[in-house]
Amino acid sequence: MLETKAIIEYEQLARSNQPFMQELEQAASRVIQGGWYVLGQEVAAFEEEFARYVGARHCIGVANGLDALILSIEALDLPPGSDILVASNTYIATILAIVRAGHRPVLVEPERATFNMDPALLAASLTSSTRAICVTHLFGKTCRMDAIGAFAREHGLRMVEDCAQSHGARLGTQMTGTFGDAGCFSFYPTKNLGALGDAGAVVTNDDALADRLRHTRNYGSKQKYVNRYVGVNSRLDELQAAMLRVKLRHLDAMTAHKRALADVYFKGLPAWLDLPVRRDDEFDVFHIFGVRHPQRDALRQHLLDQGVKTEIHYPIPPHRQEAMKGILSGDWPVADELHATELSLPISVGHEMADVQAVIEKIANFDPR
Ligand SMILES: *Cc1c(COP(=O)(O)O)cnc(C)c1O
Numbered sequence: 250m251l252e253t254k255a256i257i258e259y260e261q262l263a264r265s266n267q268p269f270m271q272e273l274e275q276a277a278s279r280v281i282q283g284g285w286y287v288l289g290q291e292v293a294a295f296e297e298e299f300a301r302y303v304g305a306r307h308c309i310g311v312a313n314g315l316d317a318l319i320l321s322i323e324a325l326d327l328p329p330g331s332d333i334l335v336a337s338n339t340y341i342a343t344i345l346a347i348v349r350a351g352h353r354p355v356l357v358e359p360e361r362a363t364f365n366m367d368p369a370l371l372a373a374s375l376t377s378s379t380r381a382i383c384v385t386h387l388f389g390k391t392c393r394m395d396a397i398g399a400f401a402r403e404h405g406l407r408m409v410e411d412c413a414q415s416h417g418a419r420l421g422t423q424m425t426g427t428f429g430d431a432g433c434f435s436f437y438p439t440k441n442l443g444a445l446g447d448a449g450a451v452v453t454n455d456d457a458l459a460d461r462l463r464h465t466r467n468y469g470s471k472q473k474y475v476n477r478y479v480g481v482n483s484r485l486d487e488l489q490a491a492m493l494r495v496k497l498r499h500l501d502a503m504t505a506h507k508r509a510l511a512d513v514y515f516k517g518l519p520a521w522l523d524l525p526v527r528r529d530d531e532f533d534v535f536h537i538f539g540v541r542h543p544q545r546d547a548l549r550q551h552l553l554d555q556g557v558k559t560e561i562h563y564p565i566p567p568h569r570q571e572a573m574k575g576i577l578s579g580d581w582p583v584a585d586e587l588h589a590t591e592l593s594l595p596i597s598v599g600h601e602m603a604d605v606q607a608v609i610e611k612i613a614n615f616d617p618r
Contacts, residue, residue, distance in 0.1 A: 255556055255607070256556045256558070257557045257558065257595055257600075257607060257608060258558050258595070258599075259558040259559060259560050259593070259595050259597075260439060260595070260597050260599070261597075262438050262439065262443070262599075264598075264599035265443075265597055265598040265599040266445070268598070269495055269496060269499060272495045273445070273495050276491040276492060276495050277488060277491065277492070280487045281488075283487070285487060286486060286487050287484050287486055287487060288310075288467065288484050288485065288487075289487045290487075291487040291488075291490040291491040291494065292310045292485050292486075292487060294490070294494060295310060295485075295490040295491075295493050295494050295497070296309065296450070298494060298497055299452070299493075299497060302497060302500070303424050303426045303432065304423070304424050304427050305426060305454055306453070306459070307452065307453050307455075307456070308450050308451070309450060309451045309452075309453075309459060309462040309463055310448070310450045310466075310484075310485030310490060311448075311449045311462075311466045311483045311484070312447060312448070312482075312484060312485060313435060313437070313447040313448065313449040313483070314411075314413040314433060314434060314435020314436075314437060314440075314449040315342045315345065315346060315435075315449075316449055316466070316481070316483040317434060317449040317450060317451045318346030318383075318411060318433045319346045319350055320462055320465050320466060320481070320483065321430070321431035321433050321451050321458075322347060322350035322352065322381070322383070322409055323351075323465070324431070324458050324461045324462055324465065325380075325407050325409070325430065325458075327352060327380045327381060327407070328378075328380065329351045329352070330351065330352060330353060331352045331353065331378055331379070331381065332352070332353050332355045332376050332378040332379040333352050333353065333354060333355065333379070333380065333382070334357050334366075334371060334375075334379060334381070334383070334406075335354050335355070335357065335382075335383045335385075336357055336358075336359050336365065336366040336384070336385055336387070337357060337358050337566065337567065337581040337583065338358075338359050338387070338566060338567075338581075338584040338587050338588065339383075339385040339387065339411065339567065340385065340411075340414075340562075340563065341563075341567050341570060341572075342411070342413070342435075343383055343385050343411045344567050344576075344577070345572075346383070347383060348576060352381075353378070353576075354576065354577065355376065355379065356374070356567075356568065356577065356579070356581055356584075357370050357371060357374050358370055358581060358582075358583040358584060359583060359584070361541075361583060361586070361587065362523075362526040363390060363525075363526050364388055364390070364539065364587060364591075365385075365387055365390060365391075365392045366384055366385070366392050366397065368392075368393050368396035368397050368400060369396075371400045372400070379404070379406060380406060380407060381406050381409060382397060382400075382401055382406050382407075382408050382409075382429075383408075383409045383410075383411060384397060384408070384409075384410050384429070385410075385411040385413075385414075386410065386411070386412055386414060386415035386418055386425045387414060387537075388414055388525070388533075388535070388536055388539050388562070389414050389415050389418050389441065389534035389536035389537065390418065390525070390531060390533045391415065391418050391419065391420040391425050391531055391532075391533075393420075394420050394423075394425075394428040395420065398428055398429075401429075407429070407430050408428065408429030408430055409431050409432075410425055410426055410428060410429045410431070410432045410433065411433055412425045412426045412432045412433060412434045413433065413434060413435035413440060414441070414536035415441075415534060416434065416440065416441040416500060416504075416534060417441065417500055417501065417504050417534050418531075418532060418534045419531070419532035421530050426452045427454065430453065430455055430458060431451050431452070431453045431455070431458060432451065432452040432453070433449070433450075433451055434449055434452070435448075435449050436448035436449060436489070436493055440536065441500070441503065441507070441534055441536050442496055442497060442500050443496065444489040444492050444496075445488075445489065445492045447489070448485055448489040448493060449483075450485070461478065464477050464478045464480055465478050465481065466481070466482075466483045466484055466485075467480060467482070467484055468480045468481070468482060503598050504534050506598055507534065507535045507596055507598070508533070508534070508535060510535070510538075510596050510602065510605050511525075511533070511535045511538055511596065513602055513605045513606060514538060514594065514596075514605060514608075514609065515527070517605075517606065518540070518609055518612060519612065519613055519617075521617045522540045522541070522542055522612070522617075523540060523590075524540055525538065525539060525540070535596055537560075537562055537593045538594045538595075538596040539562060539591050539593050540592050540594060541587070541590040541592070542590060542592065542617065543590060544617060545561075545589065545590050545591065545592050548592060548612070548615055548617075549561070549592055551611075551615045552608070552612065552615075557595070557607070557608050557611055558595070559593055559594055559595070560592075561588075561591060561592060561593065562591060562593050563588060563591075564588065566581060566584040566585060566587075566588045567584070568581050568584065569585075594608055595608060
């Protein structure tokens with residue numbers, strides 16, 4: 250029998266954007282012909298539409314997700330060098346933002362089953378300098394904001410949410426981004442709501458915080474040539490805002506597609522793999538479908554040999570990064586374990602049920618011993 254080498258890519262952005270091509274081209278053309286390219290009507294409209302989608306009073310567009318985090322943490326006006334609790338296995342951006350805002354990241358280990366910050370470990374990490382918690386809703390799953398929020402209130406801590414992977418994810422009926430003081434989003438092209446370049450936003454219900462961010466993203470100025478704060482240039486482009494407005498209209502459908510692909514994985518994957526945990530009150534958006542196995546590297550090679558491309562999120566934990574020497578120290582065995590065993594299976598708008606079925610079949614013929 251002649252075997253055709255069908256490759257299943259991890260992600261193909263052109264394919265994921267193809268269904269919206271006509272709408273994207275029309276929106277781009279509108280912006281180009283409009284002649285206004287940075288912070289204009291498209292940005293204002295996207296901010297309003299995204300705030301409404303998330304269920305927050307304000308949305309402030311910025312240049313990327315990292316800036317959304319840095320500017321939000323900075324706007325809390327905490328004493329310089331405050332301790333901020335953050336998950337030991339988060340993507341490095343959350344930790345970089347804390348450091349860039351002039352504070353000290355204090356790591357808290359995640360739950361193995363969810364990859365999210367373990368609320369039961371918060372108390373042990375509290376110091377007299379702790380002023381805030383930065384949660385990351387990793388892989389598109391909400392953190393336990395009920396327990397974490399209660400802890401924050403009890404100890405008078407501010408709360409910033411890293412929502413770069415959780416567009417539309419909910420705990421109960423409440424969307425991520427609305428539990429804390431600020432919800433920070435990235436619209437990097439691979440994210441669940443992805444632009445065609447860099448983009449980000451902060452959502453908040455705090456009027457003063459929103460006003461501060463409207464200044465700091467633009468040189469500390471809301472009124473031309475009047476500077477109220479020491480700001481940065483982290484503005485959102487009209488072109489990206491216009492692309493995001495198109496894709497926001499399809500976000501629920503894109504999420505439904507990813508959740509349907511996840512259902513196929515849940516039904517078909519073998520019992521020897523550790524699958525993502527699903528709980529009744531959590532609406533997961535599966536930015537990443539991360540499974541765990543002790544033979545992760547062998548399984549990854551096995552899949553690659555059969556034309557299935559996978560990813561690892563992430564290969565190196567924050568406390569082992571060279572950049573974090575002198576900033577992070579100590580032993581973080583859960584983070585180490587997750588980084589050594591996680592494998593991300595293909596799940597995107599560009600994948601079909603048959604792709605996922607093919608991945609399942611190729612996993613099934615791996616010898617897991
Ligand atoms: C992508 C990402 C960011 C950073 O977003 P950028 O837009 O790339 O700056 C921050 N945190 C998490 C968890 C992310 O996945």
